[in-house]
Amino acid sequence: MSDHPASGARRALSGIRVLDLTSAVVGPYAAKIMADHGADVIKVEAADGDVIRWIAGPSPTPGMSGKFMHLNRGKRSIVLDLKQPRGREAVMRLVARADVLLINMRPQAVERLGLDYDSVARANPRLVYCAMVGFGPGPYRDTPAYDSIIQGGAGVAALSEMATGQPRYVPYVVADRTVGLMALNAVMMALFQRERTGAGQCVEVPMFENMAALMLSEHLYGATFEPPLSPPGDLRLIDPQASPVKTADGYVCLTTNTDAQAFALMRVMGHPEMQTDPRFSTKQARAAHSREYFGIRAEAIARRTTAEWLALLKEADIPAMPYNTLDSLRTDPQIVASGLLREVEHPTEGKMWDLADPTRMSGRDDAPPRPAPKLGEHGAEILAEAGYSPEEIEALAGSGALGPSSA
Template sequence: MADDRGRIPEKPDAGVLRGVRVADFSRVLAGPYATMMLADFGADVIKIESPGGDDTRAWRPPVDDAGESTYFGSVNRNKRSVVCDLATPDGLATARRLASTADVVVENFRPGVMERFGLDEQTLRETNPRLVFCSITGFGRDAGAALPGYDLLVQAVGGLMSITGAPDGEPSKVGVALVDVLTGLNAFSGILLALRQRDATGRGSRVDVDLLGSLLAALTNQASGTLATGRSPARLGNAHPSIAPYELFRAADRELVVAVGNDRQFAAFAVVLGHPALPGDERFATNEARVRNRDALRGILEPLLSSRTAADWVDAFTRARVPAGLVNDIAEAFAFAESLGLEPVVTSVDPETGRASRQPATPIRLDTAPAVHRTPPPPLGAHEARWTDER
């Protein structure tokens, strides 16, 4: 059970999802990402944690100014934390009470765990027929139920690593837990759909999302090409299987990317390079021809692009409406977004302690009901143990 280190802060009074209560039993990334998105738009998210807390509280370094894990902080703002030890009668009673008063329950335990504690969809729906129950798994609830759902594992078995990395190198993972993020977004979308359906029918429904299915759907053109031809694509490094030139090049000082998406852009690209006749070469006259002859094209482009700085090229290409950009590190990426007026960073401040947390802003912008970044990620068990239904 939670201790009394802090009172329950006020429920959200703004946002398109105000009045929606979420009992969040999820941990690590996919589930917490989904519930943070709900919280950003006004849902009252109660993060239900074990006495040891979400695993990511211990995933450090790095840490923020308060010594808290930045991994945990990245997906847990705007939430309230209650500790429930499900192995004890009091903890289990508190968890059931929270779930029974919720509009949405989100969980990502191994299949069977919620049933063991009487927190499964069927049991909860007996007293809460309007409940939206979202279950997140690695590989579904049937034959894949026993498989551990770790992002790296899914990137491997789901095919993403097979198309990521240099052609002559080893398969590579993406530099962030992308499958978890995609799955969290799918869970967020599914919950919103279920709430909309509840508005129409008066009854809640079950939302099932799994990491493998989320990745396979996100493979989009690579997946459709495989299904149509029966052939799996090979790794191309930073090149594109269907567009050229659409890849990374080395300039005089650093790397840049060029993303030429059509013949008009290629003609403008050639003019900036000082070779306006290049599109007249039958090897490069169309995108399809450029893809077939990508190695020959790259052999021409590399020495040209190495003659000037990356920033010079990006400026010249941008003025000619040719998509190009520097290969920024993450700090540079935030600075670039700020230079465009995108306001990519938000700071949440605890009104009682003054503790602040800087995080990436929610990327969804609603003009009539914008996201509100109210509070930083909560300390473990920071909110009142004696829980009552506030509605």
């Protein structure tokens, strides 16, 4: 259990120490949320640091990209060369004091480093070990995986082809972030089980199979049944018109799932006769004839301005909101009122926009989070907590197994 003061006394994960051996997005995202809720997260990096330090946009000083800052606040960084025996020994000493270990290397690499579950569990039987892998057991098991690879393989990119004729990755690392949340859920359940049993366990979260399960649960559609009642693909979602709707001067976002919402829209559009049209009079009929329904909707909405439509839709209690760009999103009145974006002063990067945790918990003490770390910033501090003497830390650094701090 962690005794670091940054843990905070009134946070759900106060006293939980997380050893974060992950990089890029999937693991760091899960670990960041744990840090937001009071966990002491120790980020172990290689000498060149997490790749997201370098490939995610400019920063005032090298290696501190905006995406890295958002994914790694609240953590402490140590640089260890895990290919060296002394580096592995240091990690195992950290493992012995950890509650959770997160790792997203390929299984063969993990075994070569001696960081497989069986090896680390001998050092700490209470450890919750979470491996985020590209693929579970099977022919793809030890092949590399990134978000785009998983999007293409799991059918996410194919949805764009079904709608527009061209396959396209979602321009957002949706697989990494989704599976990161799945890993977090699994770790929380394993910690809860440990409270009951006293024992840790191995948790494996494969990206490909998890994203495939999500895609199939959404889009098997009539092919769920045997024999199939339709081809796979939810018609309402793959229709090319399932997008923000063009107004006279911009776009508006709206959805009508219930009969009450759809009938209200028909009246507001000036087409009350659609309520008795057999193509549109029931939820099932509208789903089967979504292309015709969306076409009538597009023609009607193009005749008024965005402001006019937002007022009419609000009055009719039809779910709708303005269409935002990445620029306008930052000044959206709801975003401003929520305090999501907050200006903070980073010790090395200066003024920056930090993202508050939108989830509210009445039992949480929302103390300011620790800023995202420079590469290796806390190495000596972390090792001292693990029982290393100043002489041992100096020897570790001299051997090259401990990277220098860039703080």
